[in-house]
Amino acid sequence: xxxxxxxxxxxxxxxxxxxxxxxxxxxxxxxxxxxxxxxxxxxxxxxxxxxxxxxxxxxxxxxxxxxxxxxxxxxxxxxxxxxxxxxxxxxxxxxxxxxxxxxxxxxx
Amino acid sequence: xxxxxxxxxxxxxxxxxxxxxxxxxxxxxxxxxxxxxxxxxxxxxxxxxxxxxxxxxxxxxxxxxxxxxxxxxxxxxxxxxxxxxxxxxxxxxxxxxxxxxxxxxxxxxxxxxxxxxxxxxxxxxxxxxxxxxxxxxxxxxxxxxxxxxxxxxxxxxxxxxxxxxxxxxxxxxxxxxxxxxxxxxxxxxxxxxxxxxxxxxxxxxxxxxxxxxxxxxxxxxxxxxxxxxxxxxxxxxxxxxxxxxxxxxxxxxxxxxxxxxxxxxxxxxxxxxxxxxxxxxxxxxxxxxxxxxxxxxxxxxxxxxxxxxxxxxxxxxxxxxxxxxxxxxxxxxxxxxxxxxxxxxxxxxxxxxxxxxxxxxxxxxxxxxxxxxxxxxxxxxxxxxxxxxxxxxxxxxxxxxxxxxxxxxxxxxxxxxxxxxxxxxxxxxxxxxxxxxxxxxxxxxxxxxxxxxxxxxxxxxxxxxxxxxxxxxxxxxxxxxxxxxxxxxxxxxxxxxxxxxxxxxxx
Numbered sequence: 001x002x003x004x005x006x007x008x009x010x011x012x013x014x015x016x017x018x019x020x021x022x023x024x025x026x027x028x029x030x031x032x033x034x035x036x037x038x039x040x041x042x043x044x045x046x047x048x049x050x051x052x053x054x055x056x057x058x059x060x061x062x063x064x065x066x067x068x069x070x071x072x073x074x075x076x077x078x079x080x081x082x083x084x085x086x087x088x089x090x091x092x093x094x095x096x097x098x099x100x101x102x103x104x105x106x107x108x
Numbered sequence: 109x110x111x112x113x114x115x116x117x118x119x120x121x122x123x124x125x126x127x128x129x130x131x132x133x134x135x136x137x138x139x140x141x142x143x144x145x146x147x148x149x150x151x152x153x154x155x156x157x158x159x160x161x162x163x164x165x166x167x168x169x170x171x172x173x174x175x176x177x178x179x180x181x182x183x184x185x186x187x188x189x190x191x192x193x194x195x196x197x198x199x200x201x202x203x204x205x206x207x208x209x210x211x212x213x214x215x216x217x218x219x220x221x222x223x224x225x226x227x228x229x230x231x232x233x234x235x236x237x238x239x240x241x242x243x244x245x246x247x248x249x250x251x252x253x254x255x256x257x258x259x260x261x262x263x264x265x266x267x268x269x270x271x272x273x274x275x276x277x278x279x280x281x282x283x284x285x286x287x288x289x290x291x292x293x294x295x296x297x298x299x300x301x302x303x304x305x306x307x308x309x310x311x312x313x314x315x316x317x318x319x320x321x322x323x324x325x326x327x328x329x330x331x332x333x334x335x336x337x338x339x340x341x342x343x344x345x346x347x348x349x350x351x352x353x354x355x356x357x358x359x360x361x362x363x364x365x366x367x368x369x370x371x372x373x374x375x376x377x378x379x380x381x382x383x384x385x386x387x388x389x390x391x392x393x394x395x396x397x398x399x400x401x402x403x404x405x406x407x408x409x410x411x412x413x414x415x416x417x418x419x420x421x422x423x424x425x426x427x428x429x430x431x432x433x434x435x436x437x438x439x440x441x442x443x444x445x446x447x448x449x450x451x452x453x454x455x456x457x458x459x460x461x462x463x464x465x466x467x468x469x470x471x472x473x474x475x476x477x478x479x480x481x482x483x484x485x486x487x488x489x490x491x492x493x494x495x496x497x498x499x500x501x502x503x504x505x506x507x508x509x510x511x512x513x514x515x516x517x518x519x520x521x522x523x524x525x526x527x528x529x530x531x532x533x534x535x536x537x538x539x540x541x542x543x544x545x546x547x548x549x550x551x552x553x554x555x556x557x558x559x560x561x562x563x564x565x566x567x568x569x570x571x572x573x574x575x576x577x578x579x580x581x582x583x584x585x586x587x588x589x590x591x592x593x594x595x596x597x598x599x600x601x602x603x604x605x606x607x608x609x610x611x612x613x614x615x
Contacts, residue, residue: 015299022288028284031288038292038295045303045306046305049302067305071257071298074261081269085284088272089281089284095277
C-alpha cells in the first residue's frame with residue numbers, strides 16, 4: 001500500500017465521518033464542523049490526486065494547489081456566513097438547532 | 109473543437125464585470141444611491157445580454173473568450189452558447205424587473221419602523237441583487253468544472269442572505285437550512301469534480317467531453333455531482349428546504365430565488381449530462397432522474413393544493429414546476445438513439461425560462477396582494493379581482509403559463525416534452541405531464557376562482573398599490589406569454605453553438 005492510497009483512504013473516511021455528522025447532529029454548529037470535515041476530506045483528496053499526477057520531478061501537480069486554496073477560501077466563507085446566521089438565530093431565539101420550527105401560520 | 113476567439117468575446121467579460129462593479133459602487137455610494145447604481149447596472153446588463161444573443165444569432169456559433177489569452181487546459185475559458193445566452197437574457201430581465209419592483213419595499217431612507225434595520229435591509233438587498241446577477245452569469249459562462257463550483261457557491265452566498273432579509277427567527281432558520289443543503293450539495297459536486305480531475309487530468313468541459321469513458325467510476329462521479337446539484341435545485345426528495353426559504357423572503361427576493369437561483373444548479377446538471385459526458389448517460393440513470401422529477405410534480409402539486417397561505421402555495425408550486433425540468437433527461441433518449449441534445453432539452457430549457465418569468469411575476473403579485481390587503485390567506489382572497497384588477501390579471505396569466513394552457517411559454521415547454529414522450533415511446537412520462545397540469549390547474553384555480561367571484565365582499569385595501577409596480581408584474585407575466593407566442597426564435601437560439609453532438613464520442 002503506497003502513500004497516496006493511505007491518504008486516499010483517510011480522505012474517504014473524513015468525508016464519511018463528516019456526512020454522518022451532518023445527518024446525525026442536531027446542533028447547527030456541529031453540523032458546520034461536520035461540513036468542514038467533509039471539506040477537509042475533499043481537499044485531502046485533491047492533494048492525493050496532485051501527488052499521484054506529479055510528473056517530471058515535481059513534488060506535486062501545481063494545478064491542484066491552486067484549486068485547493070480557492071476551495072479552502074470558499075469553505076471558509078461558507079462557514080463564516082453560516083456562523084453569522086447562527087449567532088443571529090441564537091440572539092433571536094436562544095436556540096441553536098433547526099428542530100422546533102415555529103408553525104408558519106403565526107408569522108406576521 | 110472549434111475555439112476561435114470571436115471579436116465580441118469581450119461582451120462575456122462585461123457580463124461578469126458589470127454586476128461586480130455595480131455591487132462595489134453600491135457599497136461605496138451607500139444605501140441612498142445603491143438603488144440608482146444597481147438599476148443602471150441592471151439596464152446595462154440587459155444590453156450586454158442582448159448583445160451576446162445578437163452575436164450568437166448572427167454567427168450561429170458560440171462566443172468564446174480566453175482569460176488573459178491563455179487557452180485551456182491551462183487558461184480559463186468563458187463560452188456562451190445558445191443555452192447560456194437564453195438563460196442570461198432571462199436572468200437580466202427578471203433581475204431588472206425585481207430591481208424595478210423592489211424600490212417601494214427597499215427604499216432609503218425608511219418610512220417607518222426601526223430605521224437601522226430597514227436601511228440595512230434596503231442596502232443589503234441591492235448588494236445581493238448585483239451579486240446574484242454576477243454569479244448567475246458566471247454559471248452560464250464558465251467552461252471548467254472548478255470555476256463552475258465557485259460560481260455555484262457564489263450563487264448560494266447571494267441567495268442565502270436574501271432568505272433572511274427580514275431577520276425574523278423563522279427566516280433565519282430557513283436560511284440556515286438552505287445554506288446547509290447548499291453546502292452539502294456543492295461539496296458533493298466538488299468531490300465529483302476532484303475525481304474527474306484525478307481520472308482525466310483536466311476540468312475543462314470540452315476537453316473532458318473528448319476524454320471520458322463509460323465505466324463504474326464515471327457513473328459514481330456522475331451520481332455524486334448530480335445528487336449534489338439536485339439538492340441545490342430542490343429536486344424531490346431533497347426539496348424540504350425550499351418552501352420556508354422561498355416563502356419567507358421578501359417578495360422581490362422570493363422572485364429571484366424561485367425564478368433564477370434554483371435554475372443555476374439545474375443548468376449545471378444540463379451542462380454535466382449533455383456537455384461533459386455527451387452520449388454516455390444510460391437510460392436507467394436518466395429514468396431515475398426523471399422519476400425524481402415526476403415525484404416532484406406529484407408531491408409539489410398535492411402539497412400546493414393543501415396550503416393555506418398564498419406564498420407557500422407558490423413555493424410548493426416551484427417544487428412541482430422544477431420537476432418538469434428533470435423530465436428532459438429521460439426524454440433526451442430518442443427512439444433507440446443515444447442521449448443527445450434535441451427537442452427534449454429544448455423543452456426543458458423552455459420550461460426553465462417560462463417558469464422564471466411566470467414565477468417571478470407570481471411571487472411579486474403575491475407581494476403586492478399581501479401589502480394591499482395585509483395578509484395572504486387564500487381563504488380570504490374572495491373578490492380580490494375587483495380591488496386589484498391588474499395584479500390579478502398578471503397572476504392569472506402567470507398561472508396559465510404554469511398550468512400549461514396555450515399559448516403561453518409553459519404550454520410550449522410541456523407540449524414539446526409531451527410530444528417527445530409520445531415519439532420516444534415513453535408514455536409514462538406523458539401521464540405525469542398531464543396529471544401535473546391538472547394539479548397545477550387545481551391549485552391555481554383555488555386562488556383565481558374566488559378572486560374573480562362577483563358575489564362576495566372584496567377585501568378592503570389597507571395600503572394603496574403602486575401602478576408602476578403592478579405594471580412590472582404584468583410585464584413579467586406577459587413575457588411568459590410572449591415566450592409561447594413567439595417560441596420559434598428562442599427555440600432556435602437554444603440549439604445554436606452547441607458542442608459537436610454525441611456521435612463524435614460514440615464508438
